[in-house]
Amino acid sequence: MKQVKTTENTAANVIIRFEDVGKIYKTGQVVYEALKHVNLEILDGELVVILGPSGSGKSTLLNMLGGLDSATSGRIFFGSKEITALDDKKLGEFRALDVGIIFQFYNLIPTLTAYENVDLMNDLGLDTMDSLEALKMVGLAERRNNFPSQLSGGQQQRVSIARAIAKKPKLLLCDEPTGALDTNTGREVLKLLQDQSRVHGRTVVMVTHNDMFAEIADKVIMVKNGTVEEVIVNEKPKDADELEW
Ligand SMILES: Nc1ncnc2c1ncn2[C@@H]1O[C@H](COP(=O)(O)OP(=O)(O)OP(=O)(O)O)[C@@H](O)[C@H]1O
Numbered sequence: 016m017k018q019v020k021t022t023e024n025t026a027a028n029v030i031i032r033f034e035d036v037g038k039i040y041k042t043g044q045v046v047y048e049a050l051k052h053v054n055l056e057i058l059d060g061e062l063v064v065i066l067g068p069s070g071s072g073k074s075t076l077l078n079m080l081g082g083l084d085s086a087t088s089g090r091i092f093f094g095s096k097e098i099t100a101l102d103d104k105k106l107g108e109f110r111a112l113d114v115g116i117i118f119q120f121y122n123l124i125p126t127l128t129a130y131e132n133v134d135l136m137n138d139l140g141l142d143t144m145d146s147l148e149a150l151k152m153v154g155l156a157e158r159r160n161n162f163p164s165q166l167s168g169g170q171q172q173r174v175s176i177a178r179a180i181a182k183k184p185k186l187l188l189c190d191e192p193t194g195a196l197d198t199n200t201g202r203e204v205l206k207l208l209q210d211q212s213r214v215h216g217r218t219v220v221m222v223t224h225n226d227m228f229a230e231i232a233d234k235v236i237m238v239k240n241g242t243v244e245e246v247i248v249n250e251k252p253k254d255a256d257e258l259e260w
């Protein structure tokens with residue numbers, strides 16, 4: 016792996032750019048600086064892994080990327096669009112159209128079947144993938160009528176991936192997507208996510224505290240105490256199926 020300074024990395028296909036981004040949380044009298052002077056660039060179609068210890072600011076960074084929370088200072092760009100300059104309506108459109116999100120604990124609706132959970136995206140009136148097609152992509156077409164409680168953790172996570180990719184987002188964000196899974200199931204989920212980048216050309220950003228996952232990434236962003244400590248470009252990322260942990 017080779018270290019590259021982000022400032023030198025000004026390729027034309029930059030999809031995300033952070034310019035001196037800061038995030039301060041205020042809870043009553045308590046002020047906490049969760050992100051400080053973050054500068055980074057992510058290229059279109061890259062698989063990016065954000066690594067760092069608990070409390071270092073990984074989820075905060077991911078939330079900024081997806082327009083789920085606002086930066087306190089600095090500027091964030093998605094392509095030529097400045098996210099930090101959008102009003103609430105435009106920001107909502109950005110999240111709805113361009114961003115798919117996968118969480119550690121799936122966030123499926125328990126009273127809806129696998130199919131219905133994925134099909135929710137169609138109700139938004141977006142240009143979505145056929146819901147059955149999305150379930151097929153994650154190998155779960157035959158379980159479409161099962162409720163989340165009738166599926167294993169790995170299967171529920173695959174439904175949540177189907178739901179996220181069904182809207183064909185440019186950007187797929189994942190916060191500890193394998194956190195609740197065993198190694199084999201986790202590897203399958205990582206393979207699905209890597210394919211989203213390699214086969215489907217989506218930009219995939221994954222937060223984890225498992226160092227091993229750095230090996231499958233095109234780019235690794237190391238976060239520590241709210242700052243980007245290092246950005247590593249991986250010339251030869253491993254296939255997710257080869258990963259051992
Ligand atoms: N809404 C909030 N209000 C106040 N402080 C917050 C809020 N969200 C996060 N923080 C604080 O910001 C810091 C970074 O939190 P963040 O969730 O980004 O960490 P993380 O790297 O994702 O950690 P973990 O690996 O445990 O998920 C933590 O100290 C956390 O307590």
Ligand SMILES: [Mg+2]
Pocket residue numbers: 073074075190
């Ligand atoms: Mg987190």
